[in-house]
Amino acid sequence: MTLADLAHPRQDYSYAFLDEFAKRELRRRMLKAIAIPGYQVPYASRELPIARGWGTGGLQVTLSLVGPRDTVKVIDQGADDSVNAANLRRFIARVAGVATTTDTLEATIIQSRHRFPEERLRESQVLVLQVPYPEPLMAVQPSLTLARKMHADADYALMWLDLYEQLVRHNTFTGGANYPVIVHQRYLMASSPIPRWDTPMFHQAAHLTLLSAGREKRLYAVPPYTDVRPIEFSDVYFQIEDQTGRVCAQTGAVSKFMNEVPQPDGSARYYLSDTGYAEKLLRRARGEPVEIGETYYDEAGQFYHDGFLK
Amino acid sequence: MGYVAARGGEQAIQQAEQLFQQLNGPIDAAFVRAVEQFMPYLVDRVMGEGSLYAPELAALALAQTGGDLYEAVLLLRAYRSTQPRLAYAEPIDDATTLTLRRISAAFKDIPGGQILGPTLDYSHRILRTDVLDERPTTKDEGRITSPADLDDVPESQDQPGQLASFVLRPSSLPPVAGWLRLNGLLADLPEQGPLSPADLPDVTRDPIRFPSPRAHRLQSLARADTGGVLALGYASMRGYGLAHPTVNEVRLGYADVRLRHPISGAVFSAGRIRVSQAEIVSNAADQLELGFAATLGWNEVKTIAAAMLDIEMSKPAPHPAHEEEFVLYHTEPVEASGFCIHYKLPHYVTFGSILDTIRRVQAERDMVAI
Numbered sequence: 139m140t141l142a143d144l145a146h147p148r149q150d151y152s153y154a155f156l157d158e159f160a161k162r163e164l165r166r167r168m169l170k171a172i173a174i175p176g177y178q179v180p181y182a183s184r185e186l187p188i189a190r191g192w193g194t195g196g197l198q199v200t201l202s203l204v205g206p207r208d209t210v211k212v213i214d215q216g217a218d219d220s221v222n223a224a225n226l227r228r229f230i231a232r233v234a235g236v237a238t239t240t241d242t243l244e245a246t247i248i249q250s251r252h253r254f255p256e257e258r259l260r261e262s263q264v265l266v267l268q269v270p271y272p273e274p275l276m277a278v279q280p281s282l283t284l285a286r287k288m289h290a291d292a293d294y295a296l297m298w299l300d301l302y303e304q305l306v307r308h309n310t311f312t313g314g315a316n317y318p319v320i321v322h323q324r325y326l327m328a329s330s331p332i333p334r335w336d337t338p339m340f341h342q343a344a345h346l347t348l349l350s351a352g353r354e355k356r357l358y359a360v361p362p363y364t365d366v367r368p369i370e371f372s373d374v375y376f377q378i379e380d381q382t383g384r385v386c387a388q389t390g391a392v393s394k395f396m397n398e399v400p401q402p403d404g405s406a407r408y409y410l411s412d413t414g415y416a417e418k419l420l421r422r423a424r425g426e427p428v429e430i431g432e433t434y435y436d437e438a439g440q441f442y443h444d445g446f447l448k
Numbered sequence: 449m450g451y452v453a454a455r456g457g458e459q460a461i462q463q464a465e466q467l468f469q470q471l472n473g474p475i476d477a478a479f480v481r482a483v484e485q486f487m488p489y490l491v492d493r494v495m496g497e498g499s500l501y502a503p504e505l506a507a508l509a510l511a512q513t514g515g516d517l518y519e520a521v522l523l524l525r526a527y528r529s530t531q532p533r534l535a536y537a538e539p540i541d542d543a544t545t546l547t548l549r550r551i552s553a554a555f556k557d558i559p560g561g562q563i564l565g566p567t568l569d570y571s572h573r574i575l576r577t578d579v580l581d582e583r584p585t586t587k588d589e590g591r592i593t594s595p596a597d598l599d600d601v602p603e604s605q606d607q608p609g610q611l612a613s614f615v616l617r618p619s620s621l622p623p624v625a626g627w628l629r630l631n632g633l634l635a636d637l638p639e640q641g642p643l644s645p646a647d648l649p650d651v652t653r654d655p656i657r658f659p660s661p662r663a664h665r666l667q668s669l670a671r672a673d674t675g676g677v678l679a680l681g682y683a684s685m686r687g688y689g690l691a692h693p694t695v696n697e698v699r700l701g702y703a704d705v706r707l708r709h710p711i712s713g714a715v716f717s718a719g720r721i722r723v724s725q726a727e728i729v730s731n732a733a734d735q736l737e738l739g740f741a742a743t744l745g746w747n748e749v750k751t752i753a754a755a756m757l758d759i760e761m762s763k764p765a766p767h768p769a770h771e772e773e774f775v776l777y778h779t780e781p782v783e784a785s786g787f788c789i790h791y792k793l794p795h796y797v798t799f800g801s802i803l804d805t806i807r808r809v810q811a812e813r814d815m816v817a818i
Contacts, residue, residue, distance in 0.1 A: 187572045187573035187574050189573070215556065225572075271686075280688045399556060400555055
């Protein structure tokens with residue numbers, strides 16, 4: 139008998155890449171984040187074999203959650219087929235051996251960069267959002283040490299001032315994606331760079347959202363059925379991106395978030411940003427049986443929580 | 449022995465250099481050629497910061513310095529000083545550049561298409577330890593037994609530097625900025641009459657002054673230290689800046705160096721160089737503003753960070769780390785690295801003077817205490 143016979147065969151990689159201690163740390167941080175909605179929980183953040191700032195935060199959360207019976211969907215800017223989404227999906231599939239899908243309804247875990255799916259998520263689903271800047275106060279206070287004190291005091295005066303200055307200068311709010319929200323009447327939270335179209339989808343959602351920033355080493359959560367409100371004044375309201383008149387050139391869909399695609403003649407065409415949803419609309423148009431879920435916005439552009447958008 | 453001993457100093461420096469060469473091994477033409485062939489991004493970085501396009505000489509500089517980047521850049525810059533300026537090339541035209549890679553983060557698709565080209569962006573960063581073992585790996589789907597399993601890109605049969613499987617052709621890829629201008633989202637380019645390249649302000653011929661001419665700014669960024677530009681650019685990206693940037697376009701390509709024949713006046717190509725450029729757009733209320741940077745060689749990190757700094761430096765009241773003077777002075781690689789290491793020089797005269805001052809203050813303090 140030799141030592142080699144007694145030893146385990148060499149295994150270079152753990153299930154789902156991260157070692158079990160790293161996963162346990164992440165799971166504990168996630169539980170804390172869920173217990174304190176909108177609060178940024180620091181975590182160690184391991185290096186992964188993709189570039190830092192390319193979704194390593196979201197990926198660490200997904201790898202800590204995923205199990206062999208999960209079905210994973212990965213989107214980037216709403217698209218399943220973009221190179222970054224494809225790359226993350228093949229990585230997760232190879233290290234965790236899970237099934238993957240482009241159908242929002244089939245997925246148990248959806249890792250996303252910069253978008254919610256158009257179809258409403260259910261109670262059993264988890265949305266993992268990749269976050270570049272977890273600190274919503276960064277625009278008014280770049281020092282994270284001072285920003286943490288402001289959070290402790292719930293001192294968001296500088297944010298309200300910034301919002302007011304936007305009105306004074308431009309007669310309208312000028313915030314783009316990553317619109318700041320207040321979670322559970324307490325913490326100001328960076329919504330991650332989702333379009334304002336998606337911001338209301340956090341509010342009283344049936345699913346759990348986990349937001350994770352690998353480079354900045356912070357994760358936070360919006361548990362199911364939590365109040366999440368974009369910052370606005372009682373007489374000047376938060377506004378979503380206007381999709382009026384935009385018709386998807388591929389599916390004919392309206393009142394969904396559209397990509398503007400420049401054309402050589404200087405004009406533009408519009409396409410659904412959510413490619414999984416577009417794919418299902420096309421299959422239905424071809425007469426194939428396909429289940430399409432209820433969407434956050436209806437055909438007339440009405441959001442599903444009446445009165446939430448003013 | 450003091451390292452500045454007047455006697456024996458010459459012998460000491462000779463022996464120090466000899467020891468450096470012994471430790472790093474001999475170099476020959478074959479090794480330099482190997483560096484040039486197999487370390488193209490390293491060679492590009494040295495050429496960009498050295499502001500001299502000469503792959504063979506940059507490889508030699510790297511070999512000669514054992515890979516010390518700042519020493520290699522200095523070697524190339526010093527060699528550059530020995531070369532006369534014979535002619536001015538015509539401006540590089542995107543329409544005639546052989547573009548290998550052109551991507552825009554601003555739109556899902558763009559006229560001419562997104563061209564991914566050669567990149568490690570979407571590779572899994574797994575050390576190929578099987579290469580060390582010199583054993584071929586078998587790819588067993590689903591289970592990872594070796595790092596190579598994570599890399600399902602087929603091995604290229606091409607020789608390095610030759611791209612048989614990738615067709616290179618001049619592409620008139622319309623710039624994304626053109627579409628933005630057509631739609632009133634970006635200010636039009638200023639009207640400009642015919643320009644002689646020889647009349648451009650040249651930062652290698654005039655000292656830089658602030659506010660600097662745009663040519664000086666872009667030239668300084670082109671030869672700036674990659675790490676320095678990245679550090680200041682990253683500070684802007686992380687939140688110490690005023691811009692909300694989106695990468696409008698990144699291009700890598702081979703550009704012709706087009707010269708005008710001194711007698712016939714005909715324009716001809718003297719050869720091709722690797723060039724990279726980046727355009728960043730940022731939201732400025734009712735319009736977008738544009739930042740630009742380009743450099744010799746392929747260096748995406750540098751051009752993206754530099755284009756970001758171009759926007760920051762144009763702001764009316766930038767963060768102190770993004771003021772033009774601060775950025776351009778402190779990212780000059782030869783000056784910064786040279787001054788940093790000058791602190792190794794003997795300073796015992798100035799240091800003695802400081803000690804004298806300290807003792808004087810101590811004496812005064814003790815007088816008062818009594």
